[in-house]
Amino acid sequence: MTLPLDGVRIIELAGIGPGPYAGQLLADMGAEVILVNRPGPMAAIPNLSNRGKKAITLDLRKPEGAAVVLDLAKSADVLFEGLRPGVTERLGVGPDDCHAINPKLVYGRMTGWGQTGPWAKMAGHDINYISITGALGAMGRKGTPPSPPLNLVGDYGGGTLFLVAGILAALFQAERTGKGDIVDAAIIDGTNSMMSVLHMLSGLGQWSPERGTNMLDGAWPFYRCYATQDDKFMAVGPLEPQFFAEMLRLLEIDKADYGKQRDTSRFPEQHALLEAKFASKTRDEWAEIFDGTDACVTPVLTYDEAPAHPQNSARGGLRKQGAFIHPRPAPGFEGMDTDPDFTVPGANDASDEIFAELGYDATKMDTLKAAGVIA
DSSP, X not given: OOOTTTTOEEEEXXXXXXXXXXXXXXXXXXXXXXXXXXXXXXXXSOOGXXXXXXXXXXXXXXXXHHHHHHHHHHTOSEEEEOSOTTHHHHHTOSHHHHHHHOTTOEEEEEESSOSSSTTTTSOOOHHXXXXXXXXXXXXXXXXXXXXXXXXXXXXIIIIIIHHHHHHHHHHHHHHHHSOOOEEEEEHXXXXXXXXXXXXXXXXXXXXXXXXXXXXXXXXXXXXXXEEOTTSOEEEEOOOSHHHHHHHHHHHTOOHHHHOOTTXXXXXHHHHHHHHHHHTTSOHHHHHHHHTTSSSOEEEOOOTTTGGGSHHHHHHTOEEEETTEEEEOOXXXXXXXXXXXXXXXXXXXXXXXXXXXXXXXXXXXXXXXXXXXXXX
């Protein structure tokens, strides 16, 4: 079995959120990912995103620690980090330092605000990054504060996925040209990119900046969630007329009683009709009625219910191993193992293997220990 990134060596400087998840995706695709942890309690916390990686712990604040990273970079295809702009340069492992010893190296940079601009070095989190893109302001009901979409849109959508896409593109370029590149992945840039569809709809006059008034934000009766008899929910999304007709049939609602699908003047009464109908049965009763149909109506599950759903189960989508429920590697490939190993490494599990590969002898190791670079 081979995977697309078999033989690719990646150095990941430990961070939080979108960086570790990028490393997970690359490892899932077959890359050898060497995670360089920082000393301290954070490295000791098991992190699902570190599955499949090799882990060592180095103090990069010391020149000897930076020298180890540069030794690793000599044989690496990619190095990526998620620190504030200028930090890796100050540590001596910035893009110029790495390219001086390995011109073909792809250097990935993961930030919230980007490497440039007046806010580049300012602290922030997912909710802050998506707030200035318009994404957060578009989420939630009219007259209520915006609803944070966990950290899926910013960190993992606008951040991780754009970093991974950039790394893969730069790897392809490096193979063709022999020259590495710097991937500047900023969460605000990725989120702005994902907002393209709303900018398009707005330009066509089909989207309003007022939250909770649009087709996809819960304002329209056929694209929202409804409470069921047992205080759970069904997700309703039949946008197309044929799917909408199928929903009405299964709900046993007469088309004439409901009215035209997109008659905004009747939305209040249509909302009330669907609310009453879904409240008449439990979630699981409705799930059975809509199962296997084209009505685009599905049960809203909790994350701990998700593994048992037949579709997730058939795909091997979520599997318990150790303390974690692990999502299957995505996307899938024909050569992918159907029973992957999801082992999460300890903070320093691979140190002996990696230092031996670098050719460090006992004297070198003693020097690093004496300097406090390694434990």
